[in-house]
Amino acid sequence: MIPPRFDYTRPATLAEAVGILAADEDAKVLAGGQSLLPLLRFRLASPTSVVDLGAIAGLRGVADEGGHVRVGALTTHYEVVNDPLIAAHCGLLAQATRTVADPAVRHRGTIGGSMAHADPAGDLPAVALALAAEFLVTGPGGDRSVPAAEFFVDYLTTALEPGEVLTAIRIPKLDGWSFHYEKFSRTAQAWAIVGVAAAVRRVNGDITEARVGLTNMGTTPVRADSVESACRGIPAQADAIHEAARSADAEADPPSDLSAQADYRRHLARVLTGRALARAAGS
Amino acid sequence: MTTTPEAPNLGRAQARKEDARLLTGRTNWTDNIRLPGALHVAFVRSPLAHARITGVDYSAALELPGVVAAFSGADFADEQGSLPCAWPVTEDIVTPAHPPMAVDEVRYAGEAVACVVARDAQSAADALEAVDVDYEPLPAVLDMEAALADGADLVHADAGTNRSFLWPLTEGDVDAAFDGADVVVTRRYRQQRLIPAAMEPRAVVCRPEGDSFTLWSATQIPHVLRVMLAMTTGIPEQDIRVIAPDVGGGFGSKLQVTAEEVLALLLARRLGLPVKWTETRSEGFQTTHHGRDQIQDVSIAADADGRIRGLKVDLLADMGAYLMLVTPGVPILGALMFPGIYKMDAYSFSCTGVFTTKMPTDAYRGAGRPEATYAIERIMNELADELGMDPLELRRRNWIAHEEFPYTTIAGLTYDSGNYEAATERAVELFGYSELRAEQERRRAAGDPVQLGIGVSTFTEMCGLAPSRVLGSLRYGAGGWEHASVRMLPTGKVEVVTGSSAHGQGHETAWSQIVADRLGVPFEDIRVLHGDTQVAPRGMDTYGSRSLVVGGTAVVRACDRVVDKARAIAAHMLEAAEEDLEFSGGVFRVRGTERPSATIQEVSLAAFAAHDLPEEMEASLDSEATVDPDDFSYPHGTHLCAVEVDTETGRTRIRSYVAVDDVGTIVNPMIVEGQVHGGLAQGIAQALYEEAVYDTEGNLVTSTMADYLLPSAADLPDFTTDRTVTPSTTNPLGVKGVGEAGTIASTPAVVNAVVDALRPYGVRDVPMPCTPERVWRAVTGVQDNEGAAQ
Numbered sequence A: 001m002i003p004p005r006f007d008y009t010r011p012a013t014l015a016e017a018v019g020i021l022a023a024d025e026d027a028k029v030l031a032g033g034q035s036l037l038p039l040l041r042f043r044l045a046s047p048t049s050v051v052d053l054g055a056i057a058g059l060r061g062v063a064d065e066g067g068h069v070r071v072g073a074l075t076t077h078y079e080v081v082n083d084p085l086i087a088a089h090c091g092l093l094a095q096a097t098r099t100v101a102d103p104a105v106r107h108r109g110t111i112g113g114s115m116a117h118a119d120p121a122g123d124l125p126a127v128a129l130a131l132a133a134e135f136l137v138t139g140p141g142g143d144r145s146v147p148a149a150e151f152f153v154d155y156l157t158t159a160l161e162p163g164e165v166l167t168a169i170r171i172p173k174l175d176g177w178s179f180h181y182e183k184f185s186r187t188a189q190a191w192a193i194v195g196v197a198a199a200v201r202r203v204n205g206d207i208t209e210a211r212v213g214l215t216n217m218g219t220t221p222v223r224a225d226s227v228e229s230a231c232r233g234i235p236a237q238a239d240a241i242h243e244a245a246r247s248a249d250a251e252a253d254p255p256s257d258l259s260a261q262a263d264y265r266r267h268l269a270r271v272l273t274g275r276a277l278a279r280a281a282g283s
Numbered sequence B: 001m002t003t004t005p006e007a008p009n010l011g012r013a014q015a016r017k018e019d020a021r022l023l024t025g026r027t028n029w030t031d032n033i034r035l036p037g038a039l040h041v042a043f044v045r046s047p048l049a050h051a052r053i054t055g056v057d058y059s060a061a062l063e064l065p066g067v068v069a070a071f072s073g074a075d076f077a078d079e080q081g082s083l084p085c086a087w088p089v090t091e092d093i094v095t096p097a098h099p100p101m102a103v104d105e106v107r108y109a110g111e112a113v114a115c116v117v118a119r120d121a122q123s124a125a126d127a128l129e130a131v132d133v134d135y136e137p138l139p140a141v142l143d144m145e146a147a148l149a150d151g152a153d154l155v156h157a158d159a160g161t162n163r164s165f166l167w168p169l170t171e172g173d174v175d176a177a178f179d180g181a182d183v184v185v186t187r188r189y190r191q192q193r194l195i196p197a198a199m200e201p202r203a204v205v206c207r208p209e210g211d212s213f214t215l216w217s218a219t220q221i222p223h224v225l226r227v228m229l230a231m232t233t234g235i236p237e238q239d240i241r242v243i244a245p246d247v248g249g250g251f252g253s254k255l256q257v258t259a260e261e262v263l264a265l266l267l268a269r270r271l272g273l274p275v276k277w278t279e280t281r282s283e284g285f286q287t288t289h290h291g292r293d294q295i296q297d298v299s300i301a302a303d304a305d306g307r308i309r310g311l312k313v314d315l316l317a318d319m320g321a322y323l324m325l326v327t328p329g330v331p332i333l334g335a336l337m338f339p340g341i342y343k344m345d346a347y348s349f350s351c352t353g354v355f356t357t358k359m360p361t362d363a364y365r366g367a368g369r370p371e372a373t374y375a376i377e378r379i380m381n382e383l384a385d386e387l388g389m390d391p392l393e394l395r396r397r398n399w400i401a402h403e404e405f406p407y408t409t410i411a412g413l414t415y416d417s418g419n420y421e422a423a424t425e426r427a428v429e430l431f432g433y434s435e436l437r438a439e440q441e442r443r444r445a446a447g448d449p450v451q452l453g454i455g456v457s458t459f460t461e462m463c464g465l466a467p468s469r470v471l472g473s474l475r476y477g478a479g480g481w482e483h484a485s486v487r488m489l490p491t492g493k494v495e496v497v498t499g500s501s502a503h504g505q506g507h508e509t510a511w512s513q514i515v516a517d518r519l520g521v522p523f524e525d526i527r528v529l530h531g532d533t534q535v536a537p538r539g540m541d542t543y544g545s546r547s548l549v550v551g552g553t554a555v556v557r558a559c560d561r562v563v564d565k566a567r568a569i570a571a572h573m574l575e576a577a578e579e580d581l582e583f584s585g586g587v588f589r590v591r592g593t594e595r596p597s598a599t600i601q602e603v604s605l606a607a608f609a610a611h612d613l614p615e616e617m618e619a620s621l622d623s624e625a626t627v628d629p630d631d632f633s634y635p636h637g638t639h640l641c642a643v644e645v646d647t648e649t650g651r652t653r654i655r656s657y658v659a660v661d662d663v664g665t666i667v668n669p670m671i672v673e674g675q676v677h678g679g680l681a682q683g684i685a686q687a688l689y690e691e692a693v694y695d696t697e698g699n700l701v702t703s704t705m706a707d708y709l710l711p712s713a714a715d716l717p718d719f720t721t722d723r724t725v726t727p728s729t730t731n732p733l734g735v736k737g738v739g740e741a742g743t744i745a746s747t748p749a750v751v752n753a754v755v756d757a758l759r760p761y762g763v764r765d766v767p768m769p770c771t772p773e774r775v776w777r778a779v780t781g782v783q784d785n786e787g788a789a790q
């Protein structure tokens, strides 16, 4: 498990990092290294140079931006789990992040790395999608913002262009919503076979709005639009919710792999979506 | 377990003296050994399951920085010999040649075809990509039944068959037993392939010293390895020293003579420099021998009242591509254990060893006995269901009663002792068996989507491997004795040299406890030496729960001889007759008098000075003993498992687990507890989590820990453990062995619980591992894309 040779730089500014990346299309950004290092060690990636973002000020931490919470790309999973602003306004993100791997990985891995890596089995992309987060990006051409619905393009592929760095994720505050992240994995530290990020808003015992994002049900995270529509206006009660959840896999195209075949994943998505929504709705 | 004033150490939960260095890693793991000038080896491995090698070109690798040499199998064809199989179980067994580096043909993905040697590990790893190997693909042979069919593609074309051997056994009139039966239950069980996954990867270092060699290896068997290296390479045995430094687990996977060990020796000889190799985790998953992999066809015949009449077992055992050290012996070790703890009139067994293009299988924790125990304990539950009888009641009607010991089983083994009633009674009480059955009824009646299942496993196993005469009769190439020597140093401290080779078991602590009581010296004054053929020249190493039973007995005998010598000198010192001396707590006293006494330390110093020794007495108390056990020992126990199965998702959660084991006398309850916990984890892992999967081309797809699921503490329940103590009568300590018990007992306990939960849905089996998907398919009948309903 010895990685191939590569150059290593640790620029002090974002501009410098973007400069290096723009000049060398085989350079790779290093955040927490929890996904990149395994790839290097298996020799599945062989970048010429690795650009460590760790020394760049301002990429880490959580800020209140009125209607949004801004989470710096280099904020670690551990920090997300323990941040009071996130707890107050984006509890779903904290809950999902708590299920990521083990404490060692959570202390190093970052939210930006998880999003940029775009593993459909990762727990956080589905949350970002369900909550309609926005991705703030800086590249050779300046800054831009990409909505979650456009950020995840394909398996391990995002809308990030060569030379671009993800700097932060802006998440709309979820005040007044209730939520639940339901993860199904074979062992405590394994990746999700299926995960469901669910949030609901209730008025007088009825669900007025629901958001559902699915983990590992396709090559990208999946927004379960059909369930969201089916939930609108139904009573926040188990029977009605489970009925609505029957369309949970409508938008999905799940893979068959070692941990599950597609038909079982579809079944799980329906069951787990029902459970996640029911938990979120307190029923 | 209580200690006594005369024996204050035996039975004490003494903290392990080796743990500080093992847990902090501040010790000599093989990979920590840095020798000046050492070269690093990396292996080019076949990406194909089966192919002819048509060319190996390493010239480009030789050009790379740091690379010193490269070799193909052909470059060593004249000297590398064939990796040994020490257990040819039948006279006409097919044992194909097994070159450490493939020369003409590769027969499993991962087989070594070439190697590069470089100044550092990084350069060696980089150079692998520069070695060009041309292959002409041959058909992969993956399915055992297809492999035995007429016209099947062959793993070894020369052999003309994929069958390695057929090993039959028949006792009693099997036809009569089945013909007259009221009930016959027939099942097919599958022992999936497992990856032992010891915490420390394999590693080897070899240093040439003139014409001789020192080889360090992360091995369980330094002594056997030395003999085999000499026999394989022709290097004289006296010129090879093998050292197993601290070794981080093996579970049987380091009970092997590996290609990399042989090649390290040959490379060191060829290059005249030290060489080193450490496997990567994925390399280890692919090329460290695998475990289990059997198809078991089992039939049991019984009377209507549940009395067992007969048992038939037909096994297909996947050997993989070659026979390694004890590959064919593993299923044969199980042959005698299928009848378990039960009385019956007739038994037949046959095992066919089958070649496939996969990594060879070999010993893995339990080796043959978990497979046997699984089959009998699973089918006992099915028989109970067929008869409408509680599975515990069926067992009570058939097990050997405690007053019937010693008892010779239908398979011909004589179980020396046991008390199945006591262990079961205790387990039932701790488990709350009837309360859980009542809850199960309630949930069934209510149609609860989360069903409760109760699993039973009453098991025994043969340990203390092994009487040499028995091994000989089973055609094993070596004996089963063990050796120990005990040296009293001039200052009264003690060195114990053992032929056992601990790799995590805690022998240094347990042996010290035994010696401390036997010699009456402080526990702290004892040092246990092992794992180096120069320091501990005689030994048979550690596997098969043998070390305490056989090696511990050798330690006891050697201690007794030390005391005998000391007694003679003490008598001389105290001017008394030997018969008048009593020895206790390390002090010789003249019985019934107030006369001066002599401590064993004083005697030791007197022996060293040798100024005034009795006539003909040598100036040493040192003694040794080689012990060949009279018979096996038979630990047993009752394990009960309660699971909750979510029928909507298929998820199984172990709610409670009770293990009551009888491992005879207990030297150190803390070590016993640790062995039971670790064993349970591995047995539960087979039931629920682990499976080595090859794809249709013969590539191992579970090649990382992300795909091969080893459970962690977070996945396991709190274990409730207890013990009954029925000492073994086959050794002076009364011990039976505990290294494998948890693994053997727990797999059927868990699967029996899963199936029990699902019986209302018509489920009679769930193949292992009982993944949520398989459970869901079993419940719903939805077929997978290979057409299996579960």
Ligand SMILES: Cc1cc2nc3c(=O)[nH]c(=O)nc-3n(C[C@H](O)[C@H](O)[C@H](O)COP(=O)(O)OP(=O)(O)OC[C@H]3O[C@@H](n4cnc5c(N)ncnc54)[C@H](O)[C@@H]3O)c2cc1C
Residues within 6 Å of the ligand: A028, A029, A030, A031, A032, A033, A034, A035, A036, A037, A053, A073, A074, A099, A100, A101, A102, A105, A108, A109, A110, A111, A112, A113, A114, A116, A117, A121, A122, A123, A124, A160, A164, A165, A166, A167, A189, A190, A191, A192
């Ligand atoms: C044993 C283990 C188990 C795991 N289990 C889970 C799990 O259950 N659920 C889960 O969600 N995740 C899991 N992970 C992954 C973990 O969450 C990683 O932290 C995450 O995938 C990557 O984050 P990182 O900061 O380590 O990124 P890195 O590994 O440093 O980078 C990952 C990729 O993203 C790119 N990248 C990183 N940051 C940026 C940026 N700011 N801008 C542009 N590109 C960037 C890198 O170039 C690289 O391609 C696991 C990881 C391990 C090692």
